[in-house]
Amino acid sequence: MKIITLVKQVPDTWSERRLDPETGRVDRAVSEAVIDEISERAIEAALALKDADKSTTVTLLTMGPAGALDALRKGLSMGADDAVHIRDDALQGADVTITSRVIAAALLRRPWDLVIAGNESTDGRGGVLPAMLAERLGVASATGLDSFELTGGAAGGDLVGRRSADGVDEVLRLGFPSVVSITERMPDARFPNFRGILGAKKKPVEVLTAADLGLTDLHPAVSVVSVAERPPRQAGTRIIDDGSAAAALADFFASRRLI
């Protein structure tokens, strides 16, 4: 089985995150860039399948600036076989319609059976990319899986996934090729061992531009008009009870139309 895992590098959730007010884009300078934790789990899910069947190959795919190579290296050191890095300054600020077009085009370049992605990134939080990819590629998709397994072996088998939504537990079955996304309920990612870290540098990383993918007229469907920082919260009103507090409180509620 050939698996492609989508990887995203994001600003570290544990440090400061902000948008650049000039461009409306993520300000990458203010915090450390790390591989998204949900991407690590997606890689872990792929590697677990590789552990069970050694003939499985795991390819990582990311779209991002030069520094996103670090995220790919992390995944390669965990045990993935190779990686594709779509890197093009023209893709800066791409919205999800562009991103899905670009990644779909990259996916068409090589054979695969299964694409595994995280359910949503910690920076963009759109959560629609996996479904958009499946739509563009005309393949089955199941999003937000809490667990999944393969049935019937690699050839001719199915993928059976579980997810919970709106108070029900769903069990879904889909064939291949297909696109799935996983949630935080999937197992924690493994730690790269020393052999993996040393070997990661020797693994192939294919670098592609939008032109390599035959994409030239990339226009976002949605553009950010402006970004303004929310004003800081005002200090509250302090009422000292000198006998008039009840009336002052009632006036305050009334002014907010709460009573």
Place this chain on the structure above:
Amino acid sequence: MTGSYGADETSVELATGLREFFNEHCGLDRVRAAWSDGSLDLALWGEVAALGFTGALASEEVGGLGVQPEDLVLAIEEIGYSGASLPLVDTAAVVVPIIERYGSAEQRASFLPGLISGERIAASTVMFGGDRAMFAAEADVLLLERDDCLHLLDRRQFSTVEVHSPDPASRLARVSVESSVLSDATRLAAGATDDARGRAVWAASALLNGVSRRMLEMTVDHAKTREQFGRAIGSFQAVKHLIADAWVAMESSRPCAWYAAHACSQGLADAAAAASVAKASASDAARVVGDSALQVHGGIGFTWEHPLHFWMKRGKLLEHAYGSRGFHLRSLGAAMRDDQQGSDAVFPGL
């Protein structure tokens, strides 16, 4: 080969990998538990061995990873930083590479696979007249110096008696061996003793620098949050100076351990002197950092309720293990006085 200290990708990636592992698997609870139990955390040992650490310096031909010693210096620092107390340095940095270089074919075949996989644990006592070794009671394999020769012994060939350790999580034992046990079959080839001492010394220096780095980081955090007279104590100049001096001592020491590892792996003429410089400066830095840390914490690291204590005690043990600052400065002085070069300058008997 690394071009310069801390700049090599491999070095940084291995250290980062180990740091992330320890962040997840060796939190304060586990450090405290090892301290309270006073026993070797075999589960943690197994997990670190599974990462490939124990065979890092062995060549790929014998199932190791072929990492250059200087590329392991930052990773060894991370062990000191983490608070994990495991016989990793003896096993990975000293015993495994020494057996590969100086062991007979039989010794390599019978000892290396188990040590590289982490199934077996090694201890070593390679300094002059030393008969105490960390984790010797738990070790399956012992590297022992006798009459300037190194002998490789398995568990049936040595006995141990536990002795007091300033750091309850790093158990110490006195080892004893029947003289009839030592023979050509246990002896390693000539040159092993000096090489093992150099390795033990630079590796202990790197480990100690990691301990110092953790103490200093805790101290800086404390100085930023602890308030007195309405201000964070770190804003007072007297506190700033203590911390700055500690930082200078530590940062001056760290590259020395890297260079000593580099000189050792390249067989440079100043390898022994570099090892002595590394340990003298690491011991000095640990003392300066430890003393300042205790002062800035207002004395609360003096007892084991505060985590600083664990690193302070580890620091005190390592400050004097593998030769104290005084020992190594005297070695350097004697080497300069006698204009000794190369391996003749190695830790002269004083």
